[in-house]
Amino acid sequence: MTALRNILLRREAGILVMIILFCLAVGTQKPQFLTLDSLRIILLLTPLILIGAMGQMLVVVARHVDLSIGSMLGFSAMVTGMMFKFHPEIWWPVGFLVSIGTGALLGLINGLLVTLFRLPAIIVTLGTLNLYRGLTYIVSNAKQIDRQYVPTALKSMSQTSPIFGIPWIIFISFGVALLTYIFVMHTRVGRQIFALGSNPVAAPLRGVAVTRVTLLVFSISGALSGLAGILYAGRWGFVNPSNTGSGFEFQVIAAVVIGGVSINGGVGTVLGTILGVLLLGCVAAALPLLGIPGTTQSAIYGAVILIALLIDRTVRQQGIKSLTRARA
Amino acid sequence: MTDTTPLISARGISKNFASIEVLRDVDLDLQRGEIHALLGENGAGKSTFAKILAGVHRPSRGTITLNGQPVDILNPIVAQKLGITLIHQEPISFPDLSVAENLVLGRGDGGWFARVPWSEMTRNARALMDLLGVRIDVTRPMRGLSIADQQMVEIARALASDSRLIIMDEPTAPLTPKEVETLFGIARRLRDEGRTIIFISHRLEEVRALCDRVTIFRDGNKIATDTIGNLTDADIIRLMIGRPLKEFRHKARAEIGDVALKVEGLTLPGVFHDISFEVRKGEIVGLGGLVGAGRTDVARAIFGVAPATSGTVTVAGKGVTITEPAQAIDLGLAFVPEDRAAAGIFRTLSVEENISAAIPKQIAPTGFIRRTVEKALAQESVRKLSIKLASPRQPIGELSGGNQQKAILARWLLTNPSVLILDEPTRGIDIGVKAEFYDMIGDLAASGRAILLISSELPELLALCDRILVMSEGRLTADIPRDQATQETIMSAAVPRTARSGVAA
């Protein structure tokens, strides 16, 4: 075990400790928070965020950021919902392909803008955030897809369970996390993403196809937003052109930053990100239980993001210190 | 067999960067099983040539054949596949990836979704590190490794790549003599296996110890290729600089006056320790040493860019604390930084704005900029230093390196400094302009200014300085008067102490 791994481990352990302390603190006020039932509530709150966070993690590790995920989620869900509505004869699982494909295409557009024109991702995705949202209104003619058009089988994915009473949607989200883990740890391109974020200047010299890796990363972010999109339709039973996915980016970025993915690229783990998502889920589930008004949620998220940034900063400074020590 | 066919045969290689030709019609054959040195001054084109072979740059003209087959080395990946590996001058690393991963990254085997063989990778990495005699835990990230260790990883990477041609661009600069010896041993073994090595270095003794043949570059031209035994050191230097060394010796002797800058016990933990010296009016004091010895850090500390944690600085007899450059400037200090692009110029701003950057109070006493004053000052500087430009309103990035450097010098002369710190002032500058700089530095000293000159080029130090300080591993190791200074005395003080004891043993 080496120094940085130790820090990272500490970092993940740190989030875990925070989660446990938080849960215990809430538990002293509301003992029912410490039951399996509330674990189920927390897990049901987080699958979409978890899926989005996996994509965002890859983007951030590659030293970019994707603000358009909420709009990509909305657009993909809308396209899929319209397919369900106007072509109910199509077998419903095809919706997954449509939604993921649509998302991947939108993500690819982000990636192309970032790579072809060498634009900062933050500005590009701020633009496409609006662009995709506007397109969602246009394709849907500003009409919501109602509950009756969403296939029952899809809706029941967030209720029925293959095993242990845990709904499908949770399996899917953790399945995505597992695949992401295998992808980043055990494939060459996964490691190249880390190399790219760790040293973008050197990456092409070491045979990292920067353009293609960047495109891939943004496409994955889009595809996962698309997956979150169809699951949204199933989870909530409707697709709305204005609500669906709006604000998703803030929750996801908060989770990723809290999970210890470094905004300077190159650093991030699937486990940390999962824990970041769970911490947010715990907060979201605990507030109503404690009777704290929902209006404070945004402020709490903001504060948690800033605290995570400060921690990130401290860890980074330790890294720099150890570097100077080693040189001495 | 085809042993007589060269491994690499380059013909008519030329390279332009933005209308400036940095390499002109270079023909060069590299044989199998030779260690071939490329020599030349900074900017002579040897690194550019190496980078063309490694696919980092593409030649503007010319052809390269490998084993008699014409090849187009599009990019570093293609070079890697062809069996060509470049060890960069500055080690390239991915600080967040493990040492083992850094070793294999960029090897062309397997597709995108090929598995990463962690355990095999770690095993191989350990074996390589043992071979090089470096004790590094290969599972730890690169971040935190010393420059020397990073360089050893870089070398290990080239070994692991199983390349036919390994290009080493100044690999020994950060290494201890012991590490250099290990490296040379490995290089010789690779040669005996029939591989080809290109060795780029400034150190003639290393070239002599290791290489079979040398090629000398000057100003983008290949001047000569010969067996090392056929050339004396004097021959090589003459070929490299195109004239005898002596001409550079700066003749104008200034009156040496009072102490202008005095530094005592300056320390920045982990970077430099207990640095004490003084520079007098009219004196040029050199500061030599290996790359990474902490010379630039001392200059940055004095100037307040990255202040020291302890120690005192005295300017013109008064003790001062300098926490940011603005204070240093007010005290009459000036600092021409080493990295012109990063710390010197404002690339997209006009030459005028660049020249007037350090004198806000002169050009804008009320806060509003007086354009006429600024213009007049800039024009005068342009004339005095004969800066070649189309218009003072032109972005400075459009000028050549030498003229950019003159503009930076002009910026500092306008502050009328009593102490000038020059950090590698002639790096990347044409030889003609370099001579002008030497004259200017001499004149500045003659006008009563104290000058601290940091340089890695020993001839430059020897030619200009009244006294030469040498740093090694963050400490001052020598203070050599002009008449005792030779390349040998400087180098022996620059070599790290731990290593020297090793050599002695």
Add this chain to the structure above:
Amino acid sequence: MLKKTLLAGLAIGVAMVTTAYAADPIKIVYIGKNTGNPYFDSITGGFEDACKSLGCEFEFVAPATAEATSQIPFIEAQIQRGVNVIAIAPNSPDALNQVLDGAKAKGILVLTVNGDLVGNETHRDATILPVDFTKTGPNQVELMGSMIGYKGDIAILSATTEAPDQNTWIAAMNDTLKNDAKYKDMHLVATVYGDDQPEKSTTEMEALLSNYPNLVGVIAPTTVGIAAAAQVIQSRNLAATVHVTGLGLPSEMRDFVKDGTVSAFQLWSPYNEGWLAAHFAVGVIGGTIKNEVGGTFDVPNLGTITIADKNAMNTQAELTTFDAKNIDDFDF
């Protein structure tokens, strides 16, 4: 060349402005809270049909978000277009005062439809609300009572803490529960707010179930809230023990009614709001209806409408109750 075209464009523009003001048919615009809100499709339908029969021009516009100030540029633009009637579902009870005053000053008839400027009624001419909102609370309590046998702990899942309509209804529910002996065994244990967001409404609903294990009923007088509450009940299979009702759209609730999760819920006809508003506006401008408190007028299909206090009028007296028997008769 360009200049000439520009000048020509200007000339045409000026000419059209002058003619537009003189144009004959009454122009009505309805400004919704935001686009993509299915509720407003139905209101818009009422407007459109009424305008077809009355021979007026109608347009629906809405900002992208339901934020307080987002309607202002739309109102400004409609004033500039010279419409005769601005009907609006206001996103804020007070942020629109200035711009609505500007519209009134230009002689435009300003109506609020399906939501009012509570406390700032002087800044509009009249309001069209679906039902007498004082009856919503008692109606909902009665429906809840009938579902749970008038006995047990109940809770309210509302929208936002400051939504004026919601607060009127909740106050009335509290009042009814306290003062009507019929409901003496029903105890309101909590009122929570889901901010009209599905995620938040769901967590609030889950928290209710968790905090109050004896809960037998939840009233959610908001379309987002009732759907979220129903979904929680459905996924936990609690339909037999916890009864959900409230105000919902048939199109969103149909599934829950059919599978028995929700046995009944209520709403009114949004369509009739548009229908009434258009008839009222045309009547006022044509001089056939006097916009004064106590006045009455007839509207096809709705009968006689009375202008109540604060120039308010309703499309129907009581809420419509939807259940498995009649839900398929409604398509909004």
Add this chain to the structure above:
Amino acid sequence: MSAIQTPATRELPPARPRWQVIVVRPETMTLVLLIAALFGASLLSPYFLDVGYILRSFTLSAEFAIVALVLTMVIIAGEIDLSPAANMALSACLFAFAQQAGVPMPLAIAIGLFAGLVMGAINGIMVIALQIPSIIVTIGTLTLYRGLAQVIAGDKSIRVPDWFIGINTVLIAGIPLTVLIFIVMSIILGVVLSMTIFGRQIYQIGTNEVAARHAGIRSQRIKMSLFLLMGVVSAAAGLMTASRLGSVRYDLGLGGELQMVLMAMLGGTYIFGGRGTILGTFLAAWLLVIVSTGMTVANVPPSVQLVVQGVLLIVSIIATNFIYSRTQR
């Protein structure tokens, strides 16, 4: 020394013709777009071309436009601030809350402005002292500030006194006061940026902060003052919005950061710092207002407007990057 010849005759590229320097600028692009938008809008709707209406419509964006001027300076200095719209909301909420609680108006206004200053200081400290990238810091503070506004005001709107209402309806020489403030601010900041040493140093920091520090420019001080200015001006804009609306809610100015960034970008401010002008942002503000007003009055659905805004943002950065890469290396 003259004996040594430089073998390579390195020719200097010729200086660009003066007309090219003047014409090939992003501001020119903005001006052309502005004229095109005026023309297009008047074709789109006959009701559009009315100076009074355009000015009235401008008052709806004037607060954002004023902040965008300062944001331009922040971006030129190589930083960004995404939190000003949230700052507007929190300052206005604090102001409204204070005056409702009985604090005298002048003091309430002072509280609002001071809150803005503090928010600017928080951003500045995190960016400058802790060296966290400003884009990430301000995404965090954007969430925090707006969240705090929501905590303070809940969902309710707080009324402000009647006499305080209507800054946008005060006309001076036929121009609404807020628009006039915008114009005056443009002139002042334009002069500061182009003619003072402070402005000059902002460009130098944005071009190369390391070099600026080496040249004795106190970059941290300048950046901090920009963040503070940003905070105060945002707060002032928040109060102006409160005066225009007559009430304050936590969602005041929601999404305004995009409008502001869009104004700066459309005006040719270079996202990587070092380049841009107040004139550009000034023109871009009018461009945006005319585009959105033209579309609104023509009853173009807001969805299309979102698309147009998104496309404008992306196209403007591409064009700006292109122009800069062509005219200056």
